[in-house]
Amino acid sequence: MRYSILSVLGHALAGNRRWTPAWRDAAPQPHYDVVIVGGGGHGLATAYYLAKVHGVRRVAVVEKGYIGGGNVGRNTTIIRSNYLLPGNIPFYEWSLKLWEGLEQDINYNAMVSQRGVLNLYHSDAQRDAFVRRGNAMRLHGVDAELLDVAAIRRLAPFLDFDNARFPIRGGLLQRRGGTVRHDAVAWGYARAADRLGVDIVQNCEVTGIRCDHGRVAGVETTRGFIGAGRVGLACAGNSSRVAAMAGLRLPIESHVLQAFVSEALKPVIPCVITFGAGHFYVSQSDKGGLVFGGDIDGYNSYAQRGNLPTVEDVCEGGMALMPFIGRVRLLRSWGGIMDMSMDGSPIIDRTPVDGLYLNAGWCYGGFKATPASGWCFAHLLARDEPHPVATAYRLDRFAAGRLVDEKGQGPHPNRH
């Protein structure tokens, strides 16, 4: 079924009783050309581009839970391409370009909203760093604007500009950044991949990776063995556990990241705003809730919930930036498992096991990367060579010293 204004009207007149499921609940087949482990945004996007761009139709996405239950449905929905390093900018800009055409491409309203992303700075040194970042972006053809305090006052007059400790000195704005409805991305890619013949197998946990003579043969699952010519891992926070099934030890730690949503307010926050003197960022959803978050909890965990010290830390950041938030009631919070890499950048590469490929290390920035990650992972799986915008994301870069350390934090995953 193709979604359009006419189909919406037609179904409304028929009492909305004839809608069909957006994708089939497929049973696993004995063998596929490619099996993707993990039905998050990256796994589903990979399957879609494998079928659409490379014509690989015998593809299965194997998901241990339900579509949208992982980080793709738990994130704070921010997209942007305001990166600094040459290994990152082309990749994230390609992702933003794919976001810009995504809804037409997959015929699904993902609520892509380019409302802008504003990073505030609070000191001269920070301004210099932001100027450098903005210049790097512009050299790569990416939009970036440095705003002075007067311009930010016009945009967001409710901020605490004269905070005694963290006065706002200006900000770097990327107008093409913004937000996208996170679970619509999962549902939209799932539906689009299904229409191209991809099997989406839910409630099917991968429990082992079978190899014959050093080459991958398929995956053991709770619903039986599934043979595969190639296997792609896109398991986000569970990457280390699944890769260990093939004897691999990844340069990744798993950490919890929390998100928060307030009661609905009238429109007040015009764009995504990040605090530069602590870890706090906020946007406002179309339903009116303030969506915000901050740092990871800081200890290794596979739990999808966090602890109170981080709640306090995030709220302190919010109060320092926009004191009115202290009168807003919090509706809910939750956590997701982050696949934190040692340099804060992702991995899209082959593994030492022939036929086994890895997509991981997204830290807390993988939602914005979903389209490009799927595009580049599909390219790698189909052609066995890295896509030109993802050549920096090699698995062996940690041994070879070619780190992509965007934040300059060194080999400390908890600080990225």
Ligand SMILES: Cc1cc2nc3c(=O)[nH]c(=O)nc-3n(C[C@H](O)[C@H](O)[C@H](O)COP(=O)(O)OP(=O)(O)OC[C@H]3O[C@@H](n4cnc5c(N)ncnc54)[C@H](O)[C@@H]3O)c2cc1C
């Ligand atoms: C609170 C929070 C806020 C965030 N905010 C942002 C943001 O604003 N912007 C941004 O760019 N990024 C953000 N992120 C990060 C982003 O959500 C992730 O990097 C990204 O979603 C990870 O890729 P994914 O969608 O494929 O992951 P997931 O949706 O987690 O998909 C991985 C899937 O693998 C499945 N799986 C695991 N093990 C197995 C197994 N053995 N067998 C079968 N399936 C398995 C899991 O069930 C899961 O569904 C945030 C994350 C969180 C938690």
